[in-house]
Amino acid sequence: MRTPVVAGNWKMNKTAAEAAAFVDEVSPLIVGSSGREVIIAPTFPALAATVAAARGSNIRVSAQNLHWEASGAYTGEVSAGMLVEIGCTHVIIGHSERRQYFGENDGTVHLKTLAALDAGLTPIVCVGETLEQREAGNTEAVLTEQFTAGVGALQPEQFAELILAYEPVWAIGTGRTATPEIAEAAHREIRALAAECFGETTAGNVRILYGGSVKPSNFTGLLGCPNIDGGLVGGASLDPQSFAALVRA
Ligand code: PGA
DSSP, X not given: OOOOEEEEEOOSOOOHHHHHHHHHHHGGGGTTOOSOEEEEEOOGGGHHHHHHHHTTSSEEEEESOOBSSSSSSOTTOOBHHHHHHTTOOEEEESOHHHHHHHOOOHHHHHHHHHHHHHHTOEEEEEEOOOHHHHHTTOHHHHHHHHHHHHHTTSOHHHXXXXXXXXXXXXXXXXXXXXXXXXXXXXXXXXXHHHHHHHOHHHXXXXXXXXXXXXXXXXXXXXXXXXXXXXXXXXXXXXXHHHHHHHHHO
């Protein structure tokens, strides 16, 4: 059984005070929604306040990025151990915005995933094709490359610890969600890649989240697909009512 995950990726939104207020408002709305793993990923400066506000609730707190070294001359960067120390349990790695704007690639995804696992953080590793790549018929090749180079060389017991997210770049922040059929086909493909590298059992246990314009109105349809185990949600995770509706979906 794969416990479904609802993860809110807040990107560069909400101050520490706003994050704490969000958690205070959302917590009573999701009391009793067991059988769901609920994760919020605020900005670095809001992490500690979010962790404090979430204490006693079932909300876990994720960072949106990390550096693979433990410390050193890396101006502007944050290490896995620093995230663990302030109470983070998860970290998003390889988001398409990191790949597009900040030079992240499959090699850095690999290093960051190892660093997160070493520190005891659960990586949420993102893969996904651009519209251009999809229209050229390269979706499968892109997913294969990102998967293989990013996480394909992990030890099976390391791979068993992580969460994957399929986020087609053309669906992120565009209002253009992948249909359940398109998303399911990609998730099935990713699970098949996992089975090739790590065996059927491990592949059958890994959670694969869908991300890209998820809303309460389309989430149930996506969750109904056999290989979709939850959502990595941007825009619709910023409003407490909408986030609570996703958790209750
Ligand atoms: P979106 O973002 O839900 O706003 O499309 C998803 C993501 O980028 O993780």
